[in-house]
Amino acid sequence: MAELSELTRHIESYVDTSRSPSEQVASLRAITSLLKKNLLPIEILVREMGLYLTSTDSVIRCRGILLLAESLDCLSSKPLDTSTIHSLIIFFADRLADWKALRGALVGCLALMRRKDGVGIVTISDALAVTKSYVHNLHVQSLAQHDRMLCFELLECLLENYPDAIVSVGNEIFYAICEAVDYEKDPQCLLVAFHIVELAMRLFPDLYGPSDGIVGEIFDTLGRYFPIHFTHPKGEDVDVTRDELSRALMFAFTSTPLFEPFAIPLLLEKLSSSLPLAKIDALKYLSHCTLKYGADRMEKHAVAIWSSLRNIVFSSSQEPVLSFDCESVDGIGFSDDDIAKEALTVLEKLFMQNSVLFLNLIVNDEDINLIFDNINSYMNFSNISLQSKRKIHGVGCILATAARSTVFSCNRIFESFFPCLMNTLGISILKPSDNMSPSGKHAVSGTLNFGALYLSVIVLEACRDLTVGSAQVASFPTHETFCCMLERFSASLARDFISYVGRGNETSMADVFLGVKGLQILATFPGSFLSMPESLLEYILTALVSIITENFQGTLSWNLALKALVNVGSYIEKYHESKKEISYMVVVEKIGSLLTAAKCMMPYSRKLEAVSEVGMSGRNYMLKVVPRLEEAIFTNLSDLYVNGYMGPAENTVRLLECYTNKVLPWINNSEGFDEVLHLFVINIWNQIECCKHFSTRTEEKDIFEATMKTMKFAVSNCSETSHNAIVQKAYAVVSSCHFFSWNESAVNHVEMRGLDISHELKLSIRDRWVLSLFASVIMAIHPQTRLPDVRATLWLFMEMLLKGHVPSAQALGSLVNKFGSKANGQSTLDEAMDIIFNTSISHADSAYGISMGIGDKSTMNLADLCFGASNSRLLQINAIVGLAWIGKGLLMRGHEKVKDIVMILLECLSSKGGRHLRQDSGQENCEQDVSSSVMTYVADAFHIMMSDSEVCLSRRYHANIRPLYKQRFFSTMMPMLQALIIKSDSLFQRSVLCRALAYIMSETPLVAVLGEAKKLTPVLLDALLMFSKDNLDKDTMYSLLLLLSGILTDKSSQEVVIENAHIIINCLTRMVSYPHMMLVRETALQCLVAMSMLPHSRIYPLRTQVLQAVSRALDDPKRSVRLQAVRCRQAWSSSPVTT
């Protein structure tokens, strides 16, 4: 009984309207949980609620019924027996008449109707009762939005789940629907309402006799909503879009063919509307209707539809009706006009449905025939009026759409229009005996006529698309009328197209464009449809090639011809046209041979473009082209080595760049080129090996760098297996050089005595090439590659880096980055580090040695050199740069040994480490200078370590990169450097330390730095002021400034900014006039704008200073800086003075 009193309490709290909504929800939840746990049978609940359900007080009754309904809604998965459901649904159906308590009745009906099979559902007879009660009692439009929505949902649910009940109600339901939907305006309700109409019309596929009136009435209700015009403000959370509504309405329109007599006239009427959206919608509906209503019903409207579609196509094209540029070679002439596009889609559907009828309309159309009758007035593109251009474009689109739709219509179009076009162009059938040679200046047979040419090309294109599309479907009759006609004309057409291209100069671009386009289309007809003689294809291809080789002054025709050639190539590759491929290969050969053809006058860049583009159109072509390119590279290089190369240096650079930037990336994405690349690299080494003496021209820096880059790219694209062979080969060449003085005894010597770098670096040009290329190979190899002799390689690079050869340092960095910790038989990283740091280095330094009174030979290791033990400044700098690259390699892989390197560098920076504080009074100044510049190099070392290099140690070159290594390094280094800065005793030392920290900060992701904003801001500002004195570190300065702006705009660092506002503004006002980089000035002004948001009391004293600086910036030479200055000035002068 306690439970019952509990229940009563819950019921009362729900029914009582004075309780808060949360209490009501809680009591509902309590009741449903009782029901769910079977603690409370639903009968008891109903009995308990008896009074509330039947009370004469409508408010209490309403709440009571709603409680019952809501709790039923929560029980949708709980099984209920049939009799319970029956009595409940009859109760709710009955209550639909009670408009004062309607909400509960609707919710209850919906809850019961939506129950799934298996847990007890409403029977058909009960559903019929609900439907009848619905039809008789509900006046949907007099209800509020939410209740209307429920009504619509109920009806939708009935239509979906109980169609039989609806059918037995009969036509009455339609009146109910009309009444319910009429004048509905809420988008969410409408969405359901349109769906209801769609479902209902499907249920009654044939409404006969007297019900005709009903169809009209329903459509009348629907038609008012077309076109959907729906502008709700974006902020509102109505989750219905216009497109959804429009689609729902479209489905309702096309739910039954019975709507046809009403819908089509309405749509045609809206087609003439001036609203673009209405037009597009009408066209969309029209094409959907075409499919749903069927050919018979659409036939009645054919003439009307045709004339309005034709008018749209003719009139809608916008300004540049016909654009002839390179980009549009792929899809000729169709404008981006959505309306015209949609109209053509409808037309295509109509053609597919009823070809005969619509083709008759086209063929007999007056406007189209008028164009064909007057085709002679469209001789010259530039003389045609805009109006006529539109017309001719429209006709082209229509004919193309027709020809593209079916084989039948293609035939018909060809029969009706093609002879006329050929006639106009003066093309007659060519006899096979006629000679077809592109070079022979054959008599121009045709007359120049732009209109006819345009229409023929566009129809040919459509016809080609049709055949290419259906080539996949095998069931295509082979000898169609249009094929026969084309076969007869193809030869003369090709000849005519060529004559257009030849005749056209840069002023009549249209002719050139159409000519090339035509040739391309003819060449890409599937062989199974058009049995074109091979000679014809060759003829076309030769013509295109000759444009490329001879007409290289004409930009447009040259580009077009190349593009057409590439398109033909990729077509052949895509559709595996083996016959055509043979002819095309000849072209590829010919283009490829251009590179080595000395006689050809073509500019070298054009040659390269043609070769690489043609190669990239297919894998087989690339296989042909690559050897040609490589051959050219070898010839150029060997020329260079031996003779000093007669040709201009930039050609070789261009060639190498084309190979690395265009061809190699393409090769990288396709398979089967591994062998080619491998051979290429090996051959370069062979070539160098054979040539013992290099000419002096070889020194040219551009070629040298381009070759190194090519070597790196090629090696990095090779597979791992070929890397081993490449390294072997390169090592063999290097070890034969005289600078590589190791043999077995020498190795022992090094181990005992250390490296002797007393000799000056006197590398011959060849040695330099060999060494740098070897370094490039080492930079680009996979980590797993086996090196022939690790120790010798390490020593070699050590020696060279100390002699100032930077690529060696980079290679060494790559080596330590890629070493495995315990690779198969390879020496490990630890051993390598041991060699690098503990090899003793002997050096004879005559100048300093004598003056210092030390013996003329001294031994030391790399760290000592960095500290300046050798007394040679150059050597010290070289050692530091080398150390930086080694450190970078270690840092990126996250190795702990990087700490040692950092310690050495910091030692150099702190005053104790350097030996510059010697008390020799006479040399003090000079020493100070030397060591100061050395210290700058130490700071730069941090730059090298942190910045991303393009030269080596990147993903492309298979570097070993640990995630977040920059953040880690930053958080280790920051406290150390800061401590040093605090301890620093000279101004100069402090500035160097600042510089080092600035390099680290500028490369660290912003998020990591923001956390330390408090400590870093002063250093950051110091560094900015320091960098602003010269233009050497513009980029670092810019990234520091971005860092500062990040700090300024971040909420968490607001406090620091306020604290330092004075010095920040001091710094920024100086940056505003930084002369070397516009971005710095612009960003500084933006930072000042951000500063103006600070509390007024803090920034008011600085106002005058800022305004003065900004007014100078108003006179800046760059416009964007001036704009920022205006913005900044407004921000600062409008800051409230009185508050």
Next chain:
Amino acid sequence: MTLGLINANPVVHAKKERVARSEDPHADDAVDPLEIYDHVRDIRDPEHPYSLEQLSVLSEESITVDEKLGRILIMFTPTIQHCSMVTVIGLCLREKLKDCFPPHFKVDIKVAPGSHADEESGDTQFIPIAF
């Protein structure tokens, strides 16, 4: 004083599309009419919720600039001949440009010849005193 609007029904023109300029990163950008126009085109008309651009009071062509001499000349066209708002419009222009250019630029603001009944009053030299 007229109580109603001076021009109750002005002709409103479409706003021109603003294209981002392609800038040469190495050369200096001289002050040109478009830059000035960009500063002032969005000033609201004193009596309508439209900008001076929309009402065609200003156009890019009506602005001339000589950077060497530091002179800017703006000719604006009131919507109607007897517009009493010319002085206000002129003052708006002057106030706006004062913030946008360094002080060595001399700004002249004039009413286009023949577009106003009392052309002299358009010369805003007098206006600060009037205020």
